[in-house]
Amino acid sequence: MENIDLNKKRHSASHILAAAVQELFPDTKFGIGPAIENGFYYDLYTTHKFTPEDLKTLEDKMKEICKAKHPFVCKSISKQDALKYFKDRGEVFKTELIEELEDGQITTYTVGNFTDLCRGPHVEHSGQVNSFKLTHIAGAYWRGDEKRPQMQRIYGLCFNDKEELKNYIHQQEEAAKRDHRKLGVEQKLFTITEDVGPGLVLWQPRGGMLRKILEDWIRNENLARGYDMVYTPHIAHLHLWEKSGHANFYSENMFKPIEVDGQKYQLKPMNCPFHIAIYNAQLRSYRDLPLRLSELGTVYRYERSGVMHGLLRVRGFTQDDAHIFCTHDQIEKEIEDCFAFALHIFKTFGFEKYKVELSTWDEAHPEHYTGSADDWHRAQEALESVLKKNNIPFTSHAGEAAFYGPKIDIKLIDAIGRPWQLSTIQFDFNLPERFDLTYVAKEGRERPLMVHRAMLGSIERFLGILIEHYGGLFPLWLAPLQAKILTLTDAQLEAAQNLLAKMKQAGLRAELDASPEKLGAKIRTAHIEKVPYTLIIGAKEAETNTVTIRLRSGKNITVSQDELIKTMSEEANTRSLENLFK
Ligand SMILES: [Zn+2]
Ligand SMILES: [Zn+2]
Structure with a gap:
């Protein structure tokens, strides 16, 4: 039930967007404006090229329209009257859509000053649409046909309330940061x-x-x-898959068979x-x-x-x-x-x-x-x-x-x-x-x-x-690289190599960065690679068999090398979800 209502809101928001566009960009011709997952869009045709600034202006105009609580007024008219109405306004796209409809009554909906060809349903008045945001503009061919005019599609988000909208935007931003491809x-x-x-x-x-x-x-x-x-094995006689039935009911998901010695073999889908x-x-x-x-x-x-x-x-x-x-x-x-x-x-x-x-x-x-x-x-x-x-x-x-x-x-x-x-x-x-x-x-x-x-x-x-x-920050037991040892200067190379050998012996996965880069740059690289522990060996650490752990928070802790290995081993062996050094 809730979803039907939300779809109504989303679709109604597209009418409100169109009404705002008509007011601010009166030369625009209108395509279609459906509800989609999380929001809505409207396809628009105009010589004006919409900019991100326009989205802000349009959003303000939409808010005005919503505040005015304009009712969605439904009118049933004949196909002929509808054709005349939209033709007179030069609405070529709407006219095309009406021409394809069966003869008979057609419904239009008016909100504020904007009348659209539409079957509905909508919310009762524009005040019921109160949590939306225009997000971006994309190109889209009229009716998806590249031989037809190219329209500008304005996308928006629309939710039940401001909280839902805010949560969704936050989730999207977080998801982008955590994108596993990046x-x-x-x-x-x-x-x-x-x-x-x-x-x-x-x-x-x-x-x-x-x-x-x-x-x-x-x-x-x-x-x-x-x-x-x-x-x-990865392949088997095609007849195995015929016997299992996959060659019949699952064939769309299968690669084409390959021929070996005049017999057909199938790469396994299961x-x-x-x-x-x-x-x-x-x-x-x-x-x-x-x-x-x-x-x-x-x-x-x-x-x-x-x-x-x-x-x-x-x-x-x-x-x-x-x-x-x-x-x-x-x-x-x-x-x-x-x-x-x-x-x-x-x-x-x-x-x-x-x-x-x-x-x-x-x-x-x-x-x-x-x-x-x-x-x-x-x-x-x-x-x-x-x-x-x-x-x-x-x-x-x-x-x-x-x-x-x-x-x-x-x-x-x-x-x-x-x-x-x-x-x-x-x-x-x-x-x-x-x-x-x-x-x-x-x-x-x-x-x-x-x-x-x-x-x-x-x-x-x-x-x-x-x-x-x-977000790339694996628990220690899973992290492919658990620690990176960074030297301050070449003078610590031997001490760093000794620590690396000790860690490997203990079954820990560590690498040494002894490059001539500045320490700050090495720390940044380890940070981007999301290595759980960044370990610094300077002159003092080398001398005292200690190591300074540079935590992701920026905090430094100096511990003995034995303690480092003992604690890291414990953290990995218990599959702890949290770092023990913090
Ligand atoms: Zn509608
Ligand atoms: Zn199975």
Whole structure:
């Protein structure tokens, strides 16, 4: 309900913008002015070139119009009258739109002195639009056709109240500062080049280290939770994907097959059929279950060239994938363990809030789904009962499940309040059937249940989220470079090298900057690279086996080298989210 109202406000704001434009720039011809996510825009045609200063003037004029509380007056007129009205005013774009409408009554809305062709709905009066901001101007072809006139599109934000607007602007500013593509360059983490191709990530040594730390961690967590580790190839016979059904219902997301020795092979978009092949390679008994196969599996999915976005949307990525094969009796415990795993991940990385969504089938249309009603009910009950038992708030979405099974999605909320889809626990009634998965039960053969689960989603995406969540300031255990040792002059080179060797011996990741740059410049570089600890060795430190820690706050603390190593090791080993030196 709230969103419908907000859309009404946003769309009404576009009329108010048009009214302001008409008053201040009367030669303007008007295109269209819809509500969009977070605001609105209006397409305008005029020889005047709008400037950022104009936006300020227009915003003031809009405020005046809002203050006057002009009603939105609706009028129903014939197509002919509408054509005459807009033609007389030289509104060529509006005229074109009206000509395409069916014969009959047309509605116009007037706010203040501006009358627009519009279906509505709007707010009652302009005073109800009170929290907006014009943001920028962009070019847009009339009706998106580059052969048609180029319009100027003025964009604005619009929210329910000033607080919401302020929060949104603040979040945008924070997001820009934390943009992982920018930080990825500054911190020398990863590169994406035209030569290699869009959506294909190259990890620089520091990013490679970051990734290794995360991968080691998640592998160990899997092993500790009773998962087995498997490896599978990147390509397989196309017929595997035909058998799994992906070649049919998932083909839009797949790369084209490649031909090898006259046979077609498919680059994998998923790991599931491989894990199934591993399951099926042996006769399984109920004693083998639950079987949990995990893999950091690299998959390739086709994405249109325009939609790639840093690490968040790519064409090749590595899932922390796992498939659980189990009996009906075991499923609730398995789901519960997945959930506990997800919560452990959130806690480890310092995500305090999350949202859980349960997607179930549309009971009225069982024909849209595979699997029996009994399967669906039992699976949905298992998912729901785990959530309830653990007092986890969730929203239910009937009819949102994939055709092959219900699922739970867990979205985390990052440090600046943005939600990110992360973990998925997804039932599958389709693949066990297609690949005829069975196990020897106490009596006869039975079909196991199968659950796909990814905790981090993809390693690339998760690291992208982490970079933005931390704003590049990684906790010490994750930081690829934990400390940089800076010398004041060449006289401290030996002392600095000794400290570096001691730190490495202790398993700490440190580098020495012995360049001839001034100390101030070296500190700035370390600051941009967001190294957790900047360590300075001057004459006094070299003499006394101490080190001065230059904190990000600008504060200096001098400690013994032994204390430095002991405290840093403790901070890293406990995966502390805060620096112990502060
Ligand atoms: Zn309207
Ligand atoms: Zn899967």
